[in-house]
Amino acid sequence: MNAEYTIILLRLAGLICVGLAVANFVVAPRLGYARSLAGAEKLVRQIFYVHCGYIVMLISGLAILCLGWPHLFLEGGMSKVVSGFFTVFWASRVVVQLTYYDSEYRRRERFWDVFFLMVFFTLTLVFGAVFLFER
Amino acid sequence: MREVLNYGLLFAGLGLLVLTVASFWIPRILGWKEKLADLSPLMRELFWTYAAYILASHLFFAILSLGFRDWLLSASPAAAAMSGFICFWWSVRVYLQFFGFDLAEVKDTRFNRLAKHLLTLLFLYLMTFFAIMVWWNLGGGG
Numbered sequence: 001m002n003a004e005y006t007i008i009l010l011r012l013a014g015l016i017c018v019g020l021a022v023a024n025f026v027v028a029p030r031l032g033y034a035r036s037l038a039g040a041e042k043l044v045r046q047i048f049y050v051h052c053g054y055i056v057m058l059i060s061g062l063a064i065l066c067l068g069w070p071h072l073f074l075e076g077g078m079s080k081v082v083s084g085f086f087t088v089f090w091a092s093r094v095v096v097q098l099t100y101y102d103s104e105y106r107r108r109e110r111f112w113d114v115f116f117l118m119v120f121f122t123l124t125l126v127f128g129a130v131f132l133f134e135r
Numbered sequence: 136m137r138e139v140l141n142y143g144l145l146f147a148g149l150g151l152l153v154l155t156v157a158s159f160w161i162p163r164i165l166g167w168k169e170k171l172a173d174l175s176p177l178m179r180e181l182f183w184t185y186a187a188y189i190l191a192s193h194l195f196f197a198i199l200s201l202g203f204r205d206w207l208l209s210a211s212p213a214a215a216a217m218s219g220f221i222c223f224w225w226s227v228r229v230y231l232q233f234f235g236f237d238l239a240e241v242k243d244t245r246f247n248r249l250a251k252h253l254l255t256l257l258f259l260y261l262m263t264f265f266a267i268m269v270w271w272n273l274g275g276g277g
């Protein structure tokens with residue numbers, strides 16, 4: 001794959017990841033995290049928020065890498081290992097959404113369901129292409 | 136120095152692998168299934184999904200540390216960036232271990248105390264070791 005196109009695709013993926021990282025902060029009040037977790041034990045609440053934080057950290061790290069240093073994906077080792085991991089990461093996110101998440105809730109929020117499926121699918125395609133076609 | 140770091144990476148990778156396998160017992164020890172029963176289905180699904188992705192990230196770090204040691208020791212910007220990210224990841228975890236989590240709800244058994252101390256040692260090791268890896272990859276080895 002042409003290196004210029006790869007960098008454009010990775011920058012696009014980086015912008016999408018910025019959007020996803022920001023979306024996490026919008027989703028929290030929309031899904032009522034605080035209200036839903038109010039009755040749970042303190043440690044359960046802490047673990048949930050810590051996991052959310054780590055997911056945002058991971059996506060933000062990927063965004064920074066894609067936007068700031070996309071050429072690092074073109075160097076042999078980095079390209080294969082990281083793009084391979086994120087291909088599986090985003091592909092599994094598509095599968096989780098389709099097969100695991102509450103179908104009733106997905107039906108109620110059909111627009112966002114389809115929107116995020118397309119986002120995750122696009123990221124799968126970008127990192128899959130980098131994994132398959134870069135040296 | 137490179138030889139020492141190579142063994143250090145091997146040890147980090149093995150530690151991460153043990154952490155990944157041991158993580159399968161954490162939900163049982165902390166009783167997640169019962170404690171999450173009152174949450175809405177979507178919140179329960181989010182909880183398990185996020186936990187699975189964190190587990191996958193630890194496995195990824197283990198695979199990197201065990202299978203791609205030459206690359207992680209290549210003194211390249213990419214290796215420095217990856218080491219820096221892993222160092223930051225474990226620095227946050229060390230902070231949470233000491234100042235974040237309220238473990239008062241965890242049963243105070245000898246096994247749980249031992250597990251907590253071993254985890255703390257592992258997190259401290261990973262944070263320190265990957266900080267050294269950042270230094271190495273930025274040319275600190277000369």
